[in-house]
Amino acid sequence: MRAREFKDAVYEQFARVASAFASPRRLEVVDLLAQGPRSVESIAQQTSMTVANTSRHLQVLRSAGLVTSSRDARHVVYRVADPTVLAGFRALREVAEVRIAEVRYLAEAFFGEVDGVEPLDIAQLLERSGQGDVVVVVVDVRPPEEFEAGHIAGALSVPLAELSGRIAEVPTGSTVVAYCRGPYCVLSAEAVRQLRAAGVHALRLDAGIDEWRRAGRTVELGAAS
Numbered sequence: 366m367r368a369r370e371f372k373d374a375v376y377e378q379f380a381r382v383a384s385a386f387a388s389p390r391r392l393e394v395v396d397l398l399a400q401g402p403r404s405v406e407s408i409a410q411q412t413s414m415t416v417a418n419t420s421r422h423l424q425v426l427r428s429a430g431l432v433t434s435s436r437d438a439r440h441v442v443y444r445v446a447d448p449t450v451l452a453g454f455r456a457l458r459e460v461a462e463v464r465i466a467e468v469r470y471l472a473e474a475f476f477g478e479v480d481g482v483e484p485l486d487i488a489q490l491l492e493r494s495g496q497g498d499v500v501v502v503v504v505d506v507r508p509p510e511e512f513e514a515g516h517i518a519g520a521l522s523v524p525l526a527e528l529s530g531r532i533a534e535v536p537t538g539s540t541v542v543a544y545c546r547g548p549y550c551v552l553s554a555e556a557v558r559q560l561r562a563a564g565v566h567a568l569r570l571d572a573g574i575d576e577w578r579r580a581g582r583t584v585e586l587g588a589a590s
Contacts, residue, residue, distance in 0.1 A: 385429035391422045395454050401514025404440035479554045484571035487580050500539035506556040507545050513588045515574050522589035525552045532563045540566045547573035
């Protein structure tokens with residue numbers, strides 16, 4: 366193989382991966398699978414796509430080696446192929462955050478009312494949790510299967526769909542910190558709005574389980590007790 370042939374061939378494979386990422390829907394699927402394995406039907410429901418369209422996107426991701434699949438008793442279940450896939454997704458997101466001003470404007474427009482000056486980050490959450498005179502309740506508002514696949518240690522599982530009926534469970538005078546799938550997940554923003562409307566002091570955590578894990582913090586597995 367000549368040098369030019371090698372260069373053309375290897376960069377074609379790099380472009381193959383880039384092409385798999387080059388779809389808003391497929392990026393959302395990768396972000397969702399970062400929470401844990403999901404069936405095609407579950408992915409379709411969470412991304413507001415048809416099962417057929419979801420399957421097509423998953424086939425593109427699998428062809429590029431970004432996801433793998435297995436079959437259980439009733440469903441085909443997908444998961445990210447390995448941690449490098451999530452590293453690639455994060456790198457793409459970080460480049461966009463730095464180089465595309467529209468990303469910042471969109472985030473500010475959507476989250477600004479909830480966050481005020483800025484959302485709570487992991488370091489601020491840990492600082493508040495360590496203050497003895499402040500009761501901080503961390504609430505995971507993702508669906509139960511995502512909580513089961515991995516959640517912040519000590520977090521309370523309250524899926525967004527159940528939140529309005531469970532606000533009475535929040536200790537009086539506490540601060541609720543809601544989190545979901547990461548800095549661009551909208552579930553926690555809606556949770557904060559509902560909690561504040563009910564008179565609860567609530568804040569949004571600008572991080573998800575992936576960021577929590579990479580910060581070296583404890584991740585628990587298993588369903589809510």
